[in-house]
Amino acid sequence: MGRRSERLSKQGMLASDLxxxxxxxxxxxxxxxxxxxxxxxxxxxxxxxxxNRCGLPRSxxxxxxxxxxxxxxxxxxxxxxxxxxxxxxxxxxxxxMKGLQLRNLIRLRLQDVAExxxxxxxxVIPDRFHLVYLEYARAANALGLxxxxxSRISMASTAAGSAYLAALDVEVGDALINEMERETPDAxxxxxxxxxxxxxxxxxxxxxxxxxxxxxxxxxxxxPLWSPQYQTFVVVxxxxxxxxxxxxxxxxxxxxxxxDLAAAVGALLEGDGDIFANRLERKPIAVPGHNNNKMMMxxxxxxxxxxxxxxxxxxxxxxxDGRR
Numbered sequence: 001m002g003r004r005s006e007r008l009s010k011q012g013m014l015a016s017d018l019x020x021x022x023x024x025x026x027x028x029x030x031x032x033x034x035x036x037x038x039x040x041x042x043x044x045x046x047x048x049x050x051x052n053r054c055g056l057p058r059s060x061x062x063x064x065x066x067x068x069x070x071x072x073x074x075x076x077x078x079x080x081x082x083x084x085x086x087x088x089x090x091x092x093x094x095x096x097m098k099g100l101q102l103r104n105l106i107r108l109r110l111q112d113v114a115e116x117x118x119x120x121x122x123x124v125i126p127d128r129f130h131l132v133y134l135e136y137a138r139a140a141n142a143l144g145l146x147x148x149x150x151s152r153i154s155m156a157s158t159a160a161g162s163a164y165l166a167a168l169d170v171e172v173g174d175a176l177i178n179e180m181e182r183e184t185p186d187a188x189x190x191x192x193x194x195x196x197x198x199x200x201x202x203x204x205x206x207x208x209x210x211x212x213x214x215x216x217x218x219x220x221x222x223x224p225l226w227s228p229q230y231q232t233f234v235v236v237x238x239x240x241x242x243x244x245x246x247x248x249x250x251x252x253x254x255x256x257x258x259x260d261l262a263a264a265v266g267a268l269l270e271g272d273g274d275i276f277a278n279r280l281e282r283k284p285i286a287v288p289g290h291n292n293n294k295m296m297m298x299x300x301x302x303x304x305x306x307x308x309x310x311x312x313x314x315x316x317x318x319x320x321d322g323r324r
Contacts, residue, residue, distance in 0.1 A: 027064075030054075030056060030060065030064060031064050031067070031068060033054040033056065034050055034054060034056075034061060034064050034065065034068065035068070035073060035074075035085075035089065036054070036127070036128075037049075037050050037053040037054055038074075038083075038084065038085045039150065039152065043084060043085070044077065044080055044082040044083070044084050045082055045083055045084075046080075046081055046082045046083070047061045047062050047065060049082075050065065050083075055183065065083055068083075068086075069083065069086070071086075071088060072086045072087055072088030072089070073085075073086050073088050073089045074086045074089070075087070102268060102269075103134070103135055105268050106123055106135050106265055106268060107123075107135045107136075107137060109261060109264045109265055109268070110122070110123060110135060110136065110137035110236075110261070111137040112261075112264075113137070113238065113257050113258070113261050114137040114138055114139045115139065116257065117139065117238060117240065117245075117253075117254060117257060118139040118240065118241070118244065119138070119139060119238045119239050119240035119241070119245075120136060120137075120138045120139075120238065120239050121136065121137045121138070121236070121237070121238045121261070122135070122136040122137075122160065122236070122237050122238070122239075123135040123136070123234065123235075123236055123265065124153070124160050124234065124235050124236075124237060125232075125234050125235075126155070126164055126232055126233070126234075127152065129154075129155050129156070129176075129179075129180050129183065129184060129187065130152045130153060130154060130155055130161075131152070131153050131155055131158070131160050131161055131164065131235065132150065132151070132152050132153075133149050133150060133151045133152075133153070134149065134234075135149060136149060136151075153214070154187060154214060155180070155187070155191070156180065156184070156187035156188065156190045156191040157187065157190055157210070157213040157214040158210055158213070158214045158220060158222075158237070158239075159208055159209055159210035159214075159219075159220030159221055159222040159237055159238075159239070160220070160222040160235045160237035161191075162191075162194060162198045162208045162209075162210050162222065163198075163202070163207070163208040163222035163223060163224045163233075163235050163237065164222075164224055164233050164235050165177070165191060165195055165198065166195065166198040166199045166201075166202040166208050166224070167202065167224035167226075167233045168233070170199070173195060173199075174195075177191050177192050177195065190213065194213075202224075205255070206223065206259055207221055207222065207223045207255050207258060207259055208221070208222050208223075209221050209222075209247070209250055209251070209255070210222075211242070211247050211250070212242060214239075216242070217241060217242050217243070218239050218240070218241065218242060219239070219240055219241075219242045219245055219246070219247070219250050220237060220238060220239045220240070221237065221238055221250055221254045221255050221258050222235050222236065222237035222238070222258065223235065223236050223237075223258050223259055223261070223262035225262055225265065225266055225269070236258060236261050236262050236265055237258070238254060238258055240254065
């Protein structure tokens with residue numbers, strides 16, 4: 001495999017992965033689609049509701065829920081004739097969330113920003129065509145902003161999603177939008193209309209904004225961070241009431257704080273900690289600071305493999321291994 005192909009395979013899911021081609025087994029992909037329908041431990045869904053949510057035939061859903069129940073991933077409730085998340089799924093998620101100390105430190109950094117900006121500050125990770133809040137902090141006067149840990153937000157219409165898409169290598173980002181078009185054509189159309197401007201703004205300023213695309217009342221700002229452990233980007237983001245923070249104010253007052261937040265979270269992730277299980281090695285993506293001259297530092301892939309910890313100044317948002 002050439003360097004270019006190797007590079008592209010690292011960033012998110014390629015089109016062949018998403019469409020079920022290559023080595024992806026459709027039944028496994030569909031089983032996870034079913035589990036994604038349960039957004040909380042208390043969620044109770046029947047086969048018809050699951051079918052409507054994930055767009056699968058009811059007969060297929062019935063077979064999948066039966067199998068997942070036998071595996072302990074789901075529990076069947078005879079009285080309701082519905083399912084809920086089972087003990088095996090809870091145990092799996094719990095084992096993946098061991099890094100509570102690191103997450104608490106991240107939450108403190110988010111709270112530092114939330115105390116100065118009346119919005120919802122989040123640390124999110126990608127999940128197909130959405131992003132999920134892993135941690136968040138909210139100002140006491142953040143009216144109308146209700147995201148919390150585990151909340152899923154659109155990749156196409158939010159600042160966080162725009163930052164994630166803009167950070168991906170061009171081929172990977174375009175392939176993801178193409179796959180998005182099969183399931184959510186309106187979202188794909190919105191993402192495609194903004195992707196080039198977002199990529200350009202990311203290269204020049206190190207952050208991405210979204211004004212009224214997710215909600216006409218909400219403006220957002222976000223910065224992506226590369227995670228070597230998971231070979232994908234995570235994102236720090238904030239949503240604020242548009243009535244309080246218009247476009248000019250977001251660029252002038254909010255963006256510098258989110259860039260600093262990204263640097264602080266990146267510094268936390270540099271240690272021997274995993275977001276989930278205390279093993280994540282982390283180097284922050286290169287982004288300009290307040291004066292557009294201060295650059296965060298990144299690290300060559302071969303330097304990591306050699307055990308070196310020598311940071312270098314990135315030429316741009318794109319590192320040699322294809323990260324943007």
